Amino acid sequence: MPVTRERMAAVLEEIALLLEIQGENPFKVRAYRQGADVVKGFDGDIVALAEANMLTGIKGLGDALRDKLHELATTGELGFHKNLRADYPDSFFELFELEGLGPKKIALLNKELGVNSIGSLKTACEADKVAGLSGFGAKTQTKILDSIARLAQAATAFRIDVATLAAEEILEELRRHPAVLRASVAGSMRRAKEVVRDLDFIVATSEPAELTKFFSTLPQAKEIIVLGDTKCSIRTEAGLQCDLRAVSNSQFPFALQYFTGSKEHNVAIRSLALKHGWSLNEYGFTGENPPTVNEESDIYKALGLDFIPPALRENRGEIEAADAGKLPRLIEWENLRGTFHTHTTESDGKSTLAAMAAAAEELGLQYLGISDHSKSSPQANGLDQARLAAQIVTIANWNTEFAHEGFRLFAGSEVDILKDGSLDFDDELLAQLDFTVASVHNATTLSEDEMTKRIIRAMENPYITMLGHMTGRLLLRRDAYAVNHEKIIDAAAETRTVIELNCNPKRLDMDWRWWHRARDKGVLCSINPDAHSTQQIQFIKFGAEVARKGWLRREDVLNTKPLAEMTEWLKLPKQRR
DNA sequence: GCCGTTTTCGGCCCGACTGTTTTCAGTCG
Known part of the structure; x- marks a missing residue:
């Protein structure tokens, strides 16, 4: 059975999860996860290259991952991966789909209660065994049961046409609010991904708490997931999660840039900022003589880059192209x-x-x-x-x-x-x-x-x-x-x-x-x-x-x-x- | 585990929110 690109990425992702469960160095975990992303997005026949052990000079794949992918491509298996997951059934990995549960809590559930599937977790919750664990409580136990129920029936991803309709409606409502100065969609929808898992909205306002409150009371808000003074997440009837960030007008371009992503693009942009002597986050530049920023494009300009259209922000060469003044003039x-x-x-x-x-x-x-x-x-x-x-x-x-x-x-x-x-x-x-x-x-x-x-x-x-x-x-x-x-x-x-x-x-x-x-x-x-x-x-x-x-x-x-x-x-x- | 215009060793993003805590760990984005 020949190994596919998807299989190679999945193995690296599983390794990342298992290392995380074991409390491994988080940066090592990230290296595996990034390796999986590189494999998924690689422009070329990565399986053939792995088979020929020619995965060299690829950013994000070092010696260790190169050897592991070679072993996987040639033998169809990876000993390191096999050993790691020996103690866990396939069903164990379902647990990571649940909202509110991460590696630490899943590891504890596994260690204390032998939980190794969604089914066994449900049983444990219903027997009231989870609430007593350290770090858990009655509320967490209820939330886990809710999350299990939701996973069983609701969609977790949405096509771009469906998401666009929902986003336009909500954006309209936000723009009508008198305290909103600027409002935009961010996230994967703004990057024009083919399917989205949630919608992100950014508003500029001097009344952030009022806006998050307003957002939580929109007619679309079937359920409130979180509600704070600057952020709010709701879920629509269709199960689509919508996140709002309310920031000041001067923070708006930074929040828009940050929450548009992608994560990989932002990591690269932030490290570029560090080379200029600034630290960049969702609120602004900090450091010596930070540049003036009014629009999102000013952030790129300050870093010596041409403006990178959101659709290109996937860390697939756009930063290098923007640096060299070689971004394509994209079709409209x-x-x-x-x-x-x-x-x-x-x-x-x-x-x-x-x-x-x-x-x-x-x-x-x-x-x-x-x-x-x-x-x-x-x-x-x-x-x-x-x-x-x-x-x-x-x-x-x-x-x-x-x-x-x-x-x-x-x-x-x-x-x-x-x-x-x-x-x-x-x-x-x-x-x-x-x-x-x-x-x-x-x-x-x-x-x-x-x-x-x-x-x-x-x-x-x-x-x-x-x-x-x-x-x-x-x-x-x-x-x-x-x-x-x-x-x-x-x-x-x-x-x-x-x-x-x-x-x-x-x-x-x-x-x-x-x-x-x-x-x-x-x-x-x-x-x-x-x-x-x-x-x-x-x-x-x-x-x-x-x-x-x-x-x-x-x-x-x-x-x-x-x-x-x-x-x-x-x-x-x-x-x- | 990866990487290099500070570095081949020592960094690697971090803030908001929630729930369980009584000062903080875990999750999420």
Whole structure:
């Protein structure tokens, strides 16, 4: 059984937890945790490198972790890890999911009561054995039971579309409060992560205690988790935790920067501040002659850095780039001139062709690519050859009758990639289309190798314009298919196939972590909403945010081309694109 | 365990809040 990147990261994370339980040096614990983060985010085939024992010169992975990852990659196991966890069942690790319980308390529960799973903890609480432990009490015991109940039923992560709606509502309320001078969302939502675990809000006010009180009484506050003079956490009906920090107006830029994160980005920023002779925290700079700061950008400026857009703050090279004045000028959604991959009532869409066209134009777009499903997706009412041929005529007629200078429809298809990598339509029909999106919709359990070959074969077809939702993931619902991103990106560069950034918030696929690499290989991105209704065309706004997170510039995104240029580009043979 | 424009040894972020304490430990972000 070959070791995966995820397995390697999980092993390091488990080691961190187990060392923490044993009361090991917290910095050693952190080193393992950071090692796991490096493994997860590494840009390249880290498993192959570990196997070849070539993990050198990677920040955060020293000699010890290099050797351990090598052992894990070559033997499938790690002796150090095996020994550490010998005394604990798999179920033990569930305990860390519970709110309010950390390594110290879990270690004590384990030592005193033999607790080694959520089930045994529940039993112990119900038998009133937990309240008597030193450091525990009746309240803690009740909270543990609450937390167990919540974990059993509530969602712990939320998609960006769901979170955005909730955040906008709350921000609106905060901004309406007369004592609020400035208010912003911070945290992972501001960094445009694909899913968020909580929402963070920062307000500038001279009445912090009044604001935390106000926050705790919002209609959204189904439950108050903590309430103090400067911070408050609530939970909404849907189970989404929302945190508020109330600070003074002069502290606001610092709090905004600090709580936007990421943690890794902030660690690096703070150590840079130390080199300038200042200490930086969520309230300000301290030290000799601290710089004047009015806006968040002033913090970066004071450290000799260009302003780093929140989407990039993941400690993936943005600080070095900002230092060298080499941050990319990121795409903005207003740069988009059109979009592809949309569905109509002809397959499984909810809106007609005419309605989709009108909505796209309303949004300020100059073109819309229609790509209904193909016949191998009968569940989506996919079109056969005859229906597709008819749709091509319909679109041509629409363009003649209704289009005017400055807007047109492009005829396309979301063609199924069949199990062997062949396509659902023959080349003759594909050649009549303005564009095509090739996607996998069935036989999704192939091995990584087979799936990768299948997709690459489809990309080699001269009439395939772009690859649709590369991994097929449905966020929080279905895992990605096994695919080799590196190989597919290389093949896209080779065959001049565009890769789609499917910005339906259920997908956001290809994942943002891979775009920087794709861009550097010269692969173009198309920001496509996979819209099944007129409203969903607006998903391209999420798409632009995610593209920013992937370091993409205007010139890296196909659908920033204006209509005339786009029309010409689509006529070019692939190898000349 | 990792790292290096103070350092190959000695640092590595720290403040708010809660509950159990009677001055503080643990958790969280």
